[in-house]
Amino acid sequence: MEVGFLGLGIMGKAMATNLLRHGFRVTVWNRTLAKCQELAALGATVGETPASVVSKCRYTIAMLSDPSAALSVVFDKDGVLEQIGSGKGYVDMSTVDAATSTKISEAVKQKGGAFLEAPVSGSKKPAEDGQLVILAAGNKPLYDGMIPAFDVLGKKSFFLGEIGNGAKMKLVVNMVMGSMMNSLSEGLCLADKSGLSPQTLLDVLDLGAIANPMFKLKGPTMLQGSYSPAFPLKHQQKDMRLALALGDENAVAMPVSAAANEAFKKARSLGLGDQDFSAVYEVVKGAGGSGSGQP
Amino acid sequence: MEVGFLGLGIMGKAMATNLLRHGFRVTVWNRTLAKCQELAALGATVGETPASVVSKCRYTIAMLSDPSAALSVVFDKDGVLEQIGSGKGYVDMSTVDAATSTKISEAVKQKGGAFLEAPVSGSKKPAEDGQLVILAAGNKPLYDGMIPAFDVLGKKSFFLGEIGNGAKMKLVVNMVMGSMMNSLSEGLCLADKSGLSPQTLLDVLDLGAIANPMFKLKGPTMLQGSYSPAFPLKHQQKDMRLALALGDENAVAMPVSAAANEAFKKARSLGLGDQDFSAVYEVVKGAGGSGSGQP
Amino acid sequence: MEVGFLGLGIMGKAMATNLLRHGFRVTVWNRTLAKCQELAALGATVGETPASVVSKCRYTIAMLSDPSAALSVVFDKDGVLEQIGSGKGYVDMSTVDAATSTKISEAVKQKGGAFLEAPVSGSKKPAEDGQLVILAAGNKPLYDGMIPAFDVLGKKSFFLGEIGNGAKMKLVVNMVMGSMMNSLSEGLCLADKSGLSPQTLLDVLDLGAIANPMFKLKGPTMLQGSYSPAFPLKHQQKDMRLALALGDENAVAMPVSAAANEAFKKARSLGLGDQDFSAVYEVVKGAGGSGSGQP
Amino acid sequence: MEVGFLGLGIMGKAMATNLLRHGFRVTVWNRTLAKCQELAALGATVGETPASVVSKCRYTIAMLSDPSAALSVVFDKDGVLEQIGSGKGYVDMSTVDAATSTKISEAVKQKGGAFLEAPVSGSKKPAEDGQLVILAAGNKPLYDGMIPAFDVLGKKSFFLGEIGNGAKMKLVVNMVMGSMMNSLSEGLCLADKSGLSPQTLLDVLDLGAIANPMFKLKGPTMLQGSYSPAFPLKHQQKDMRLALALGDENAVAMPVSAAANEAFKKARSLGLGDQDFSAVYEVVKGAGGSGSGQP
Incomplete structure (x- = not known):
């Protein structure tokens, strides 16, 4: 399975590494590109922009530090919105407020794409060990498609219904x-x-x-x-x-x-x-x- | 090791059984003597009164239903007080209020005996499995002497200091x-x-x-x-x-x-x-x- | 002293009546003009729109039922904003939230006018008896200019500083x-x-x-x-x-x-x-x- | 009307003075007899002991500092109990706990006397001005008999039912x-x-x-x-x-x-x-x- 991964902070790096170790093909992007090198050494492809990652991958995961970073990666130039569309899924695993999540959801859906909010419970250690708890909500078919990845990232994932429930x-x-x-x-x-x-x-x-x-x-x-x-x-x-x-x-x-x-x-x-x-x-x-x- | 055991309700019966299974010699007493038969079948000796049990055993444990039963067994005719004295220890594992515990403690000490309050955390199942948590307080040497029995009855015992702390x-x-x-x-x-x-x-x-x-x-x-x-x-x-x-x-x-x-x-x-x-x-x-x- | 008065609900009618009884010249306006007749019978002049009242009077008081009415009277066609300006004061005595009050304040100030929020404590009876407590905030010179009217409307008025404090x-x-x-x-x-x-x-x-x-x-x-x-x-x-x-x-x-x-x-x-x-x-x-x- | 008065602290002195000013004949007693002189100067008779005051008066009021003083005046040698009996009423206006009040009530009743607890709301100034609020409970006929005195001591008295309700x-x-x-x-x-x-x-x-x-x-x-x-x-x-x-x-x-x-x-x-x-x-x-x- 191929996934894009946006954001290689403490959490994101551990999660992307996990995916690579379990045989996923991963295309990574990070605002400071230097952080991508470690992942490249483990076999990741490096994307130049969020848009190019989305363009390449059917599923793109984001793990960003806060609502403003989460919005920026989607709405800024070269952002997710430029390439998202029918047949593509975007999964934001950052912890953001309901308003941010809703705003991203609306924009992705308007472009014909599928969106899932999937905040996690657990910090660095569980992220490294694939022991996160994943609280997903939004597009159910996208959730189903993500299960192989969620099985690697977490010990358990939940689908909670409509956007905001996570x-x-x-x-x-x-x-x-x-x-x-x-x-x-x-x-x-x-x-x-x-x-x-x-x-x-x-x-x-x-x-x-x-x-x-x-x-x-x-x-x-x-x-x-x-x-x-x-x-x-x-x-x-x-x-x-x-x-x-x-x-x-x-x-x-x-x-x-x-x-x-x-x-x-x-x-x-x-x-x-x-x-x-x-x-x-x-x-x-x-x-x-x-x-x-x-x- | 030989112990007396007063009170064979749900908890007391499970605890006395446990002691017998682990090789303790146990002399039991219960207000309705019929309940003693099951324990006798497992090898227990049956005492006729609380006083006779104390007379026979260096250590006597009580596990009674409430403060009035706890007081009655000590202060009534043929009660613990009649035989308690120097060299003997009385361990009340019932859950009682501080005033009851203090009253028994004073009386036992005045007769020259040693007293320990040792209420437990845990109900029937942990009692059967020897998985109680024992919260003991009072006479420290008596606590030390009781450790072999506490090791059988509970997964852990604590000595908490003066009477009332349990x-x-x-x-x-x-x-x-x-x-x-x-x-x-x-x-x-x-x-x-x-x-x-x-x-x-x-x-x-x-x-x-x-x-x-x-x-x-x-x-x-x-x-x-x-x-x-x-x-x-x-x-x-x-x-x-x-x-x-x-x-x-x-x-x-x-x-x-x-x-x-x-x-x-x-x-x-x-x-x-x-x-x-x-x-x-x-x-x-x-x-x-x-x-x-x-x- | 001449004042405009926008809003003749239970509170507004009682307050405008009070002003007339104490010799104020009052120009009234109400969304349903019929309500103006009672006040006209007591000597009030009737204005056709909020804008025309503001045009005529140096000081205009508003007493409206809720934030949306308070905003409408200011921002709609023929509203307060069309005539407010330098040398004129607008006093909103309605009970509204801070955001509404701030929005009106900004708009009035931008036109060069002075603004005072002045919510009151007290209901119908105190309004009729001139026994309201007035909690004013915003433009201090406007507050000073309003004192003769506040003395009639309330038993006490307070100037509390910046907009929002009322x-x-x-x-x-x-x-x-x-x-x-x-x-x-x-x-x-x-x-x-x-x-x-x-x-x-x-x-x-x-x-x-x-x-x-x-x-x-x-x-x-x-x-x-x-x-x-x-x-x-x-x-x-x-x-x-x-x-x-x-x-x-x-x-x-x-x-x-x-x-x-x-x-x-x-x-x-x-x-x-x-x-x-x-x-x-x-x-x-x-x-x-x-x-x-x-x- | 004649009343006895036991206790001439801040409150008691003010209350006894009030009674004298309103034409009551008052027999006072205080543990330190010196305090009685001021009241004597206003026309009070001085009693030698609580018992002698009760002996002389049909109604005796007590106003003492705390429960132990309230008990002492009743139960000690030369105390109220020695002379209380049928046809006599004892009214304790001190603020005491329910247990103290009940103990005094039982003792007085056993002697055939009538008892009223009547704690007050209000401190020195209301006591001087006869503006106390009196919360009485116990013997209803005694309450009725005390009304002339309560009318002088307080702005209002309540009869609240059984002992303890005050x-x-x-x-x-x-x-x-x-x-x-x-x-x-x-x-x-x-x-x-x-x-x-x-x-x-x-x-x-x-x-x-x-x-x-x-x-x-x-x-x-x-x-x-x-x-x-x-x-x-x-x-x-x-x-x-x-x-x-x-x-x-x-x-x-x-x-x-x-x-x-x-x-x-x-x-x-x-x-x-x-x-x-x-x-x-x-x-x-x-x-x-x-x-x-x-x-």
């Missing part, structure tokens, strides 16, 4: 995750202030019905006060805000998520927005309250 | 669990109302960083509206109330747990107290709100 | 009001379920430090379950959502308002959006939970 | 008050961070439907960061905790009050427990977060 699913997952991070923070703090060892709480949690990889990974670093940003708190809070807005739109009251969101907002107000989202633990502990005896 | 640790764990159940409920409801499949959300969650046995076990039954009580909601709410009270005592603000607690209270007010604690999902969905167009 | 101030006030309505609802429900008379609670509240007109007005109707919409719940919830969004923008955590917002959302989900905002009491009481004993 | 009513009122204080704090903080003047917000609030004496009194001092304790925050938080516990008992979910309670707990954790309860504003502002810009 982004929505990510919001819901991240909302649950954000509330759970608050629950853990409150538990650790309560243990600590009640004369129990927070580390022992982590050990006990890890043996029970609510054991999960996030508690196991983040718990120990939280106890060290180390918040090197794997997922920046301000992005977590943005996702909770958007999830709550989605709930507002559909009249779903979510008081626990709302309380968690306020804690993340408090964390932002304390300057923790660029730290890892687990830094909300500092809010529960009473961050900055050191001098508070003298209000 | 109960506290359970409260903290259950508080985190209760908040997580609310988070899951809100996520499922948001997915549903936003045009996503709640079942797919469960599938996605199960592949990611917050995958955990509880979501996997309870999620599908919640979607079926089936709340057969493994852990009754009113007990979950009681634990959250007590955990919040512990936080109050120690000036720990826990807004997410507080919001979750109010949802459980709302569930109680809707008559769901005897259902499984996952029935809080009904509150998030707007239980009973069917006829709500005509307030 | 709308923001209303959001903050309504957010506090929405939380208070929840507090009252929770208090009434707690009284009722605890064996106290909710009516007596209202009487006690009315004699103390937190006595306020809203509790006095809404409390008795809430106890009757009567929610004739003076301020529809969906609008209250919209204002809370926008206030929380303003807090999000400025990293202000507001957990009490967030909890109140979720209660209003729950009320919407129960079909109470078109009832008075005091219908949130039904949510606290457990609306629709009648059949909940059989979950 | 205390409950105070809890409900204070819960609503505590949530409102949080609402105000959030509003002030949102105004401030959004570029609006918090002082102007106070001015606007004071002109509208939610204007109330507490906002008017506390708002300006909050903006000054002055929290001289009229009502200590730790007492406010205790009352919210007890009100929430009352809600728990009766399965009333109160998410807004719960969120407010957590904010008060956070304030306690920041060392603000002995400040005025309005110091919760510091929590909303992000107390102690001063150095937090550089996480």
Whole structure:
């Protein structure tokens, strides 16, 4: 199977490499072409522009850093739109908002092409190991055609229906995750202030019905006060805000998520927005309250 | 090693059986003696009273249904207190409140005996499989002496310090669990109302960083509206109330747990107290709100 | 002093009447001209179009029902923009969102005119009695020039700075009001379920430090379950959502308002959006939970 | 009418003075007898012990500082119990918990006497002006007999039914008050961070439907960061905790009050427990977060 691949950042490079290793013929493009050389060494063809990649390949995957890059690759000169058309499919696996996704979808469809949004859950390591979770939505025949590639890139792919549903699913997952991070923070703090060892709480949690990889990974670093940003708190809070807005739109009251969101907002107000989202633990502990005896 | 065992309910029977299978000599007692026969068939000796069991064994374990049973076995005629004394240890593995535990501890210590509270995390199946998690606190030498038995009964045991800490640790764990159940409920409801499949959300969650046995076990039954009580909601709410009270005592603000607690209270007010604690999902969905167009 | 007045709905008619009674010369316009006759009988001149009113008057006030009407009167053919210019002031007292207000402000300024947004707090009765509270923002000299009119229309006017601040101030006030309505609802429900008379609670509240007109007005109707919409719940919830969004923008955590917002959302989900905002009491009481004993 | 009066602290002295001024014959007693002289100068008779006051008077009022003083006056040697009996009434206007009130009630009733709990709302100034609000419960005929005195002491008295209802009513009122204080704090903080003047917000609030004496009194001092304790925050938080516990008992979910309670707990954790309860504003502002810009 032949695929085009636009964007060779940390994620894109790992994914394209995976495809090559599994026998796919891959034509790569990256804004800074130098990054293409590593992939060429593994057997990739190098395309000169997004348009030329699309021209050559029936299926083109994009993995870009943000909405503006995702739009640029499609709408700019030499962009995807210039060559997309009937019989061709474009699959954007970047994480973008619904408006960006819809805008690209409309443009591709107007040219007669097929479009799939397919944001992923998982970061660098799962990308290298082909262990991503793929949340696809849009054109179903295109999804079906992509299955051989998705089988290589991810441990599981889902087809979620109409455009926008991929982004929505990510919001819901991240909302649950954000509330759970608050629950853990409150538990650790309560243990600590009640004369129990927070580390022992982590050990006990890890043996029970609510054991999960996030508690196991983040718990120990939280106890060290180390918040090197794997997922920046301000992005977590943005996702909770958007999830709550989605709930507002559909009249779903979510008081626990709302309380968690306020804690993340408090964390932002304390300057923790660029730290890892687990830094909300500092809010529960009473961050900055050191001098508070003298209000 | 020889141990006494008081209380052969669902949990106690499984635990005593486990000990026998691993070569322990076990003297059992139960209020209704008939229950002792099954254990006798497996090689257990039958004691006539709690006092006679303690008289015979250096270590006696109790696994009783509630605080009043736990107190009765110790303080009533022919109870533990009559024979406990120097060189003997009494280990109460029942789940009781701090006041009950403290009262028993004081009485045993006054007689010269050693006491350990050791509530467990896990229900019937883990008890049968020796996969309990044991949260012990009290007399450290007694804990050390019990390790061979704990190794058989549980996959892990913890010594948590002074009397009361076992109960506290359970409260903290259950508080985190209760908040997580609310988070899951809100996520499922948001997915549903936003045009996503709640079942797919469960599938996605199960592949990611917050995958955990509880979501996997309870999620599908919640979607079926089936709340057969493994852990009754009113007990979950009681634990959250007590955990919040512990936080109050120690000036720990826990807004997410507080919001979750109010949802459980709302569930109680809707008559769901005897259902499984996952029935809080009904509150998030707007239980009973069917006829709500005509307030 | 001469003023133009665009919009003779319930509020506008009362306000224009007030100005006439206090000796102002008023030129009125309304989309359905018939409504102008009553005012003409009181001495008003009738303008044929918004443009002709602005052409005639140095100061023109608008009081329109919603953002689309506010935009239409300015931007449509024969609209305000055709005659506004240097030396003329336009004062929009309608309640509109910040985007609408900004759009009108930019257009008026570009023509050389002065603009003031001046939403009011208070409904029909205060409008008739000249007891409105006026929250003005924008052009300060225009505000100063309007003081004689504001003195007639309101018991108090405030100049709040840049365009948008009038709308923001209303959001903050309504957010506090929405939380208070929840507090009252929770208090009434707690009284009722605890064996106290909710009516007596209202009487006690009315004699103390937190006595306020809203509790006095809404409390008795809430106890009757009567929610004739003076301020529809969906609008209250919209204002809370926008206030929380303003807090999000400025990293202000507001957990009490967030909890109140979720209660209003729950009320919407129960079909109470078109009832008075005091219908949130039904949510606290457990609306629709009648059949909940059989979950 | 003749009444006995036990306890001449700030409140008691003002109340006894009021009674004398309105022509009541009053027999006073105070633990430190010196305090009785001022009242004697106004015409009071001085009793030597609580028992002697009760012996002399058909009705005896007590106004004591706390539960232990309230119990001591009744149960100690020369206490109320020694002389109370059929035909005599004892009215405790102190603010005590339900258990204390019940204990006194039982003892007085057993002696054949009548008992009324009658805690008041209002502090020194209303006590001097006869403007207290009296929340009475217990013996109805005694309440009826006390009306002439209550009419002098308060602007209004309520008979609330069985013993304990007076205390409950105070809890409900204070819960609503505590949530409102949080609402105000959030509003002030949102105004401030959004570029609006918090002082102007106070001015606007004071002109509208939610204007109330507490906002008017506390708002300006909050903006000054002055929290001289009229009502200590730790007492406010205790009352919210007890009100929430009352809600728990009766399965009333109160998410807004719960969120407010957590904010008060956070304030306690920041060392603000002995400040005025309005110091919760510091929590909303992000107390102690001063150095937090550089996480």
